[in-house]
Amino acid sequence: MNTVNNPTTALIYSHEQSQHVLSPTHPMRPIRLHHMHELMRASGLVDSNAILSKSPRLATETEIATSHDTEYIVVVKAIDAGAIVIGMDQFGFGPGDNPPRAGMYRHAALAAGGAMLATELILDGTVKNAFVPAGGMHHHAMHNRASGFGIFNDAVIAIKHLIEQDLRTFYVDIDVHHGDGVQAGLYDTDRAMTVSIHESGQWLFPGTGNPNEIGIGDGQGYSVNIPLAPYTDDQLWHQAFDAIIPDLARAYQPDLLFTQLGIDTHRNDPLAHLSLTTQGHNLAVQKFAQLADELDIPWISVGGGGYDMTAVARAWTMDLATMANQTLPDQIPSTYTSLPNLTTFHDQGDYRIDPDTLNDIIRHNQLAIDATRTQVFPKFGL
Numbered sequence: 001m002n003t004v005n006n007p008t009t010a011l012i013y014s015h016e017q018s019q020h021v022l023s024p025t026h027p028m029r030p031i032r033l034h035h036m037h038e039l040m041r042a043s044g045l046v047d048s049n050a051i052l053s054k055s056p057r058l059a060t061e062t063e064i065a066t067s068h069d070t071e072y073i074v075v076v077k078a079i080d081a082g083a084i085v086i087g088m089d090q091f092g093f094g095p096g097d098n099p100p101r102a103g104m105y106r107h108a109a110l111a112a113g114g115a116m117l118a119t120e121l122i123l124d125g126t127v128k129n130a131f132v133p134a135g136g137m138h139h140h141a142m143h144n145r146a147s148g149f150g151i152f153n154d155a156v157i158a159i160k161h162l163i164e165q166d167l168r169t170f171y172v173d174i175d176v177h178h179g180d181g182v183q184a185g186l187y188d189t190d191r192a193m194t195v196s197i198h199e200s201g202q203w204l205f206p207g208t209g210n211p212n213e214i215g216i217g218d219g220q221g222y223s224v225n226i227p228l229a230p231y232t233d234d235q236l237w238h239q240a241f242d243a244i245i246p247d248l249a250r251a252y253q254p255d256l257l258f259t260q261l262g263i264d265t266h267r268n269d270p271l272a273h274l275s276l277t278t279q280g281h282n283l284a285v286q287k288f289a290q291l292a293d294e295l296d297i298p299w300i301s302v303g304g305g306g307y308d309m310t311a312v313a314r315a316w317t318m319d320l321a322t323m324a325n326q327t328l329p330d331q332i333p334s335t336y337t338s339l340p341n342l343t344t345f346h347d348q349g350d351y352r353i354d355p356d357t358l359n360d361i362i363r364h365n366q367l368a369i370d371a372t373r374t375q376v377f378p379k380f381g382l
């Protein structure tokens with residue numbers, strides 16, 4: 001492992017963020033972050049000189065209110081305090097995805113505060129990039145309601161703060177689900193460009209994220225969507241990524257890169273249908289590192305979805321190493337016992353798609369790539 005005098009990368013995380021339970025049968029199990037952090041530790045990253053470990057702070061109510069209605073914030077607080085709120089379903093709470101529970105205000109405010117702290121550590125020059133693994137999960141949260149496990153939209157809150165500092169952000173969401181809450185929160189501004197590459201809403205929650213969703217008003221052309229077919233694998237996913245994202249980043253010339261690194265694209269993920277490996281996912285993060293270098297801009301990453309514990313732990317440990325320019329051996333350290341039976345960071349074994357399905361995927365994805373390029377490329381002279 002390399003040693004450097006100054007840390008390049010902040011890891012913003014606290015144990016508390018892994019200890020709550022949304023409901024006994026909920027697929028989002030925050031303990032995944034504990035298993036991830038233990039793997040980061042066993043791999044020597046937590047104690048590396050390249051990495052600065054920080055606990056998140058709570059986002060203030062004023063910060064949250066830049067992106068959420070006061071009435072909604074009051075409701076989240078009341079539910080957190082144990083009150084029974086009549087009509088909470090209109091704010092997105094109920095059995096299912098967003099169960100009302102004690103502690104939810106604090107946990108959402110910690111995720112948002114983590115993203116805010118990332119902006120602060122970057123703007124004051126402490127580090128050149130930062131990873132907030134408990135963030136990004138909230139990318140479906142809307143200004144007036146909870147959605148898809150998300151309560152306060154940490155990415156929108158942080159990016160609005162950057163806009164206040166007159167900084168333009170290039171946001172890329174590689175979660176398997178469309179980043180609809182982030183898109184909606186920034187839909188009318190050209191001060192941030194949001195790009196989401198996801199499994200098409202034809203097959204998956206939240207049902208949006210079509211190429212024709214391009215923004216409104218000043219924001220027209222600054223929302224970009226790449227909806228992919230189920231079973232898209234590493235190679236086909238990267239074909240779509242390469243056809244759109246690097247050119248747009250260079251054309252937009254942002255002041256900052258902001259990435260959401262959901263790993264529910266993984267081939268073992270129980271909630272969705274793409275077929276990426278951990279190494280396919282991490283290759284995208286390597287491309288982000290190259291873009292941040294090439295454009296000479298700071299970079300914030302947040303976590304996101306990911307419901308296969310072993311994929312979360314391995315992928316985000318690999319991603320942290322990439323951000324900090326550290327090399328990991330492929331073998332999982334023998335001292336790691338937090339999850340059983342992990343042997344390598346990379347997924348092993350070929351994933352075979354039958355030829356007919358493969359042709360369907362290629363056809364669907366090419367139509368999506370062409371539609372997206374037609375919608376937004378001309379505006380940027382591409």
Ligand SMILES: [Zn+2]
Pocket residue numbers: 175176177262264304305306
């Ligand atoms: Zn997701």
